[in-house]
Every structure is written in structure tokens, then in C-alpha cells.
Amino acid sequence: MRIEALKSFCGVLSMAKGEVREYSNETVLADLTASGYVIEVTENSDQKKVTRKRSVKKNEGQGN
Secondary structure (H helix, E strand, C coil), X not given: CEEEECCCECCCCCECCCCEEECCCHXXXXXXXXXXXXXXXXXXXXXXXXXCCCCCCCCCCCCC
């Protein structure tokens, strides 16, 4: 399966954010996909299959 790293990580498989590679261990791929570290890349698709949302935290405790 061709995958792209959404975050840098290391372990049984190590990748840097944005790196694309072919990998075939289904158990490792299932864990990384479920954890949000990788997505599958298709040959026809230029867009990623996942939408990422970021939360913005209000700075608390700062003097006014």
C-alpha cells in the first residue's frame, strides 16, 4: 500500500511528515492509520483522503 505520513514518527516503521512510501505490513498500517499518523495515497488522487481539524485554545491566565 502506498502511504503518506501526516506526522513524523518512529518505531517498527519510521517516516517524516509528508514522506510517501510503499509498505505492506497490514497490522502496522492498521495501527498507524487508526492513530492518524498515515493515510493511503492513490495514484489518481492529488488530494488527501482525510480532513484535519485543529482546535484553538484561548490563552488563559494572562493579565489584561
